[in-house]
Amino acid sequence: MGFAELGLGDDVLRAVADAGYSDPTPIQEKAVPYVLMGRDVLGCAQTGTGKTAGFTLPMIDILAQGRAKARMPRSLILEPTRELAAQVAESFDKYGKHHRLNKVLLIGGESMNEQIKTMERGVDVLIATPGRLLDLFERGGLILRDVKILVIDEADRMLDMGFIPDVERIVSLLPPLRQTLFFSATMPPEIRRLADAFLSNPKEISVAPPSSAAETVIQKLVVVPHGGGAARGTASGHKEKRAALRGILRHENVRNAFIFCNRKRDVGITCRSLERHGFNAGQLHGDMTQTARTETLDKFRRGDIPLLVCSDVAARGIDISDVSHVFNFDVPTHAEDYVHRIGRTGRAGKEGHAFTLAVPEEGKYVDAIQKLLDRQIERISVEGLTDGELEAAPSSKGRGGRGRRPKAEKPTVPPAGRSRERKPREEADKPVTGLGDHVPAFLLRPVKLSG
Numbered sequence: 176m177g178f179a180e181l182g183l184g185d186d187v188l189r190a191v192a193d194a195g196y197s198d199p200t201p202i203q204e205k206a207v208p209y210v211l212m213g214r215d216v217l218g219c220a221q222t223g224t225g226k227t228a229g230f231t232l233p234m235i236d237i238l239a240q241g242r243a244k245a246r247m248p249r250s251l252i253l254e255p256t257r258e259l260a261a262q263v264a265e266s267f268d269k270y271g272k273h274h275r276l277n278k279v280l281l282i283g284g285e286s287m288n289e290q291i292k293t294m295e296r297g298v299d300v301l302i303a304t305p306g307r308l309l310d311l312f313e314r315g316g317l318i319l320r321d322v323k324i325l326v327i328d329e330a331d332r333m334l335d336m337g338f339i340p341d342v343e344r345i346v347s348l349l350p351p352l353r354q355t356l357f358f359s360a361t362m363p364p365e366i367r368r369l370a371d372a373f374l375s376n377p378k379e380i381s382v383a384p385p386s387s388a389a390e391t392v393i394q395k396l397v398v399v400p401h402g403g404g405a406a407r408g409t410a411s412g413h414k415e416k417r418a419a420l421r422g423i424l425r426h427e428n429v430r431n432a433f434i435f436c437n438r439k440r441d442v443g444i445t446c447r448s449l450e451r452h453g454f455n456a457g458q459l460h461g462d463m464t465q466t467a468r469t470e471t472l473d474k475f476r477r478g479d480i481p482l483l484v485c486s487d488v489a490a491r492g493i494d495i496s497d498v499s500h501v502f503n504f505d506v507p508t509h510a511e512d513y514v515h516r517i518g519r520t521g522r523a524g525k526e527g528h529a530f531t532l533a534v535p536e537e538g539k540y541v542d543a544i545q546k547l548l549d550r551q552i553e554r555i556s557v558e559g560l561t562d563g564e565l566e567a568a569p570s571s572k573g574r575g576g577r578g579r580r581p582k583a584e585k586p587t588v589p590p591a592g593r594s595r596e597r598k599p600r601e602e603a604d605k606p607v608t609g610l611g612d613h614v615p616a617f618l619l620r621p622v623k624l625s626g
């Protein structure tokens with residue numbers, strides 16, 4: 176099926192042709208006609224599938240009719256990170272170049288006054304992160320009762336990041352008669368419940384299940400032994416991981432790479448260590464200013480910085496198509512994140528390489544990933560380094576199963592004598608899990624059973 180058969184208007188089709196796309200991707204083929212019909216859509220799709228154009232193209236067509244009023248957006252797109260929001264804004268520019276739609280990007284780290292000023296000219300599309308949107312709403316700078324189309328993108332990531340209460344609040348401020356498009360890479364029960372609450376008779380669309388890592392990515396696993404790192408305030412084994420990383424970087428033909436760490440603090444440590452050893456590296460994490468993040472990303476895109484050490488949040492959905500390698504400096508604690516991370520390479524049929532560095536106690540996470548992928552990741556050794564052995568997950572059979580108590584989750588122990596002043600940083604560096612002490616209303620609602 177070609178773009179012309181999806182029901183899009185001529186101006187949108189011209190922009191699509193200008194972008195150089197010959198055929199719609201599966202999510203576009205499935206979503207566009209339903210969005211144009213005004214139906215709610217529940218889409219299970221990852222970034223990289225073309226989902227942004229899947230909702231942007233028909234929205235531009237719909238919004239082409241009608242006029243925007245000052246401070247009253249006609250459509251709202253919620254994104255979990257500033258980078259994703261900025262990318263969606265770019266898509267609107269690209270696909271809406273033959274229209275005169277006014278879009279506003281409302282994200283933290285940029286001047287709110289500028290954002291308010293742009294809104295005075297009328298807003299066809301408001302692209303926002305939930306926190307910033309509520310900030311502005313509470314200051315009275317925004318009226319939400321004219322929103323006719325709502326897009327909730329990357330809902331599972333919103334859940335991981337603890338944004339669901341904010342999203343619920345925002346949805347409660349919108350008119351109930353609206354079209355809602357809801358996208359998530361995974362559909363755990365919490366996300367299902369949320370979709371049930373927000374959508375009305377949605378068309379369900381699913382492409383590329385999240386457990387399927389691209390076949391073009393060659394995956395390798397390196398297990399390093401425990402090191403003496405904990406005593407110096409770094410997680411155990413990180414020194415060995417840094418040595419392994421350097422070993423691989425020196426032997427592999429790495430054009431450019433994302434290097435993922437689980438904690439913000441380790442992003443900085445790893446980046447500085449690489450630089451000290453003569454590598455050209457940059458870092459990207461959520462605590463950096465928006466200007467610094469944009470600058471670093473641009474440098475990485477241009478190839479000025481070939482190695483980008485980053486956290487999951489910062490790198491989520493970044494669309495850089497030609498990345499040769501992904502390194503998991505830490506094994507992701509959520510197996511789905513592994514699929515997202517390695518999906519940064521091996522795009523569009525190109526060959527990609529993913530190396531995961533693990534210490535013994537990360538065995539349970541490696542186990543979960545291999546279960547999700549339904550295959551073993553090939554283990555390799557790094558020249559000059561001793562191999563470590565993965566600890567078995569508490570429930571799995573074999574080594575370590577009999578007579579051993581399951582190991583308790585090991586907190587990062589601050590070094591003796593410095594615990595008091597370091598505690599807040601340690602807290603801040605913990606990956607976000609769960610919803611804190613707020614139980615959002617959707618979790619308390621009874622689940623609708625089918626049939």
Ligand code: AMP
Nearest residue numbers: 196198199200222223224225226227228
């Ligand atoms: P997304 O999943 O929205 O992040 O899109 C991933 C990438 O696919 C972006 O670089 C888009 O420019 C590109 N893309 C989107 N639709 C198409 C298409 N129909 N043909 C080729 N590339 C596309």
